[in-house]
Amino acid sequence: xxxxxxxxxLHNEMVSGVYKSAEQGEVExxxxxxxxxxxxxxxxQGLIERFTKDTARFKDELDIMKxxxxxxxxxxxxxxxxxxxxxxxxxxxxxxxxxxxxxxxxAGKQYLEHASKYLAFTCGLIRGGLSNLGIKSIVTAExxxxxxxxxxxxxxxxxxxxxxxxxxxxxxxxxxxxxx
Amino acid sequence: xxxxxxxxxxxxxxxxxxxxxxxxxxxxxxxxxEYKLMYGMLFSIRSFVSKMSPLDMYAESEGKDGFLAFxxxxxxxxxxxxPTGIKVVMNTxxxxxxxxxxxxxxxxxxxxxxxxxxxxxxLGQTVQSELFRSRLDSYVRSLPFFSARAG
Numbered sequence: 001x002x003x004x005x006x007x008x009x010l011h012n013e014m015v016s017g018v019y020k021s022a023e024q025g026e027v028e029x030x031x032x033x034x035x036x037x038x039x040x041x042x043x044x045q046g047l048i049e050r051f052t053k054d055t056a057r058f059k060d061e062l063d064i065m066k067x068x069x070x071x072x073x074x075x076x077x078x079x080x081x082x083x084x085x086x087x088x089x090x091x092x093x094x095x096x097x098x099x100x101x102x103x104x105x106x107a108g109k110q111y112l113e114h115a116s117k118y119l120a121f122t123c124g125l126i127r128g129g130l131s132n133l134g135i136k137s138i139v140t141a142e143x144x145x146x147x148x149x150x151x152x153x154x155x156x157x158x159x160x161x162x163x164x165x166x167x168x169x170x171x172x173x174x175x176x177x178x179x180x
Numbered sequence: 181x182x183x184x185x186x187x188x189x190x191x192x193x194x195x196x197x198x199x200x201x202x203x204x205x206x207x208x209x210x211x212x213x214e215y216k217l218m219y220g221m222l223f224s225i226r227s228f229v230s231k232m233s234p235l236d237m238y239a240e241s242e243g244k245d246g247f248l249a250f251x252x253x254x255x256x257x258x259x260x261x262x263p264t265g266i267k268v269v270m271n272t273x274x275x276x277x278x279x280x281x282x283x284x285x286x287x288x289x290x291x292x293x294x295x296x297x298x299x300x301x302x303l304g305q306t307v308q309s310e311l312f313r314s315r316l317d318s319y320v321r322s323l324p325f326f327s328a329r330a331g
Contacts, residue, residue, distance in 0.1 A: 005297070012299035104297040110310045111300050118299075 004078065004100075011101060014039070015117050033120045040124020041131070048129035051075060061155060064133055065092050072129060077101075090155035094126075095148070102147035115143040119151070126153060138168050181325040184255060184271040186316075188291065190304060191265025193219045196295075197307045199317065201326070222259060222267060225250070248278070262287055276325045290316050 018032050051072060058064045069081035073096075083095035101118050105111050119141035127139045136156040143149045154168055185200035195215035207214045229247045249258045256276060260268045260283035268283040294312040295301045301309050320326060 008297055012297075016299055104294055104311075105300060106309065106311045107314075108310065114300055 008101060008104070011118070011121060014121070019117070033117065036117070036120035037124035037127070040121040040126075041128035042124075043121075044125040044128025044130075045132045046128075047076070047125070048072070048132045052133075058133065061090075061135065062086065062088075064130070064135065065094075065153075068126060068129060069094060076125070090157055092153050092155075094151045094153070096151070097148045099147050099149045102143070102149065106146045108145060110146075112143065112146065115146060115149070116141065119143065119149060123151060126151060130155075140168070181275040181327055182273050183320055183323065183326050184273070186271075186286075186320065187215070187218055187267075187269040188286075188307075189215075189219050189222075189267040189269070192304065193223075194304055195219070195306065196266075196291075197312070197316070199313070199320075201320065218269065219267075222247075222269065226261075248280070258283060260284060260287070266291065272325065279325075282323060286316065286319070290319065 015036060018035050022032050052067075055067070055071075058067065065084060065086070069084050073079065073081050077096075077100040079096075079098070079100070081094045082097045083093075085093045085095075099119075101122070102115060105115070105118075123139040123141050127137055130137045130139075130153065137153045138156065139151060139153045141149055141151045182202050184203050185198065187195060188197040190196055193216070195218075198211070198215070207217075209217070226247050233246075247259055249256055251257070251274060254274070255271050256274055258270045258272065258276075258279050260280060266287060268286055270279065270283060272279070290312060294309060294315060295307050296303070298309055298312075301307060301312075307313070
């Protein structure tokens with residue numbers, strides 16, 4: 001499918017372009033990942049407007065996450081999320097066992113340290129989609145064995161969670177750097 | 181019936197990949213020189229074949245390919261080249277017929293999918309991807325003319 005290859009190659013070039021034009025020191029403190037995530041945010045906002053223009057209003061947050069796992073993921077990556085877990089208190093874990101942007105790279109441990117760069121855009125995509133549906137959130141990703149990946153989204157619903165969000169951002173930057 | 185080894189070259193003569201399955205005799209020269217020798221020979225044969233051809237190759241319906249394979253009394257060398265200059269070379273034993281589609285599959289389903297689309301594999305250098313190596317190995321082993329015993 002020509003359009004799939006187009007997005008894949010463009011995304012790969014985007015990641016390497018951001019890293020090539022990064023200044024000294026920016027690579028280490030995660031600024032490049034933030035840039036990619038912000039790009040994904042804006043794209044996600046636009047995409048969700050387009051995809052939901054004919055669907056009915058969502059009943060609750062779980063319904064929104066189900067939409068993201070099924071229709072949104074199918075339209076962008078031509079497959080559904082394999083597993084969705086939640087603690088019903090604003091934390092949702094999406095698991096994709098064959099993430100489309102990583103299948104060509106490796107099947108196991110090779111290139112694992114670079115995987116987080118290729119997930120930043122998708123994290124932003126989810127965050128942008130949720131934000132236009134009225135949900136402020138933080139989305140992080142972890143890869144333990146390619147090409148499976150886990151994307152965790154933390155919904156921020158009240159004032160106290162802004163403290164939590166600061167903590168989560170700190171931990172997630174740590175994860176990007178340490179590859180936990 | 182078996183496959184001896186496989187070379188993958190790009191258009192500048194860089195050997196992107198080499199793997200062997202049943203090779204009883206080494207060339208006696210370092211690997212780098214062996215790759216250069218192979219590439220140089222293929223380049224020369226290709227231009228020889230098109231110059232000395234008694235028929236106009238581009239007039240035939242499926243001509244345009246030129247050099248396809250050569251065989252000796254012990255082995256046969258199969259050659260496939262893409263428009264982008266990627267050359268797939270496979271040495272098999274004599275019982276194997278034309279395997280153009282096999283070499284084409286190695287190019288399109290393995291090289292393009294796993295190397296060209298992998299951002300961490302720079303083009304024009306030897307392929308480091310483990311996934312490519314293992315998929316290529318299992319594909320060749322699954323071919324009908326590959327037997328585990330060196331025949």
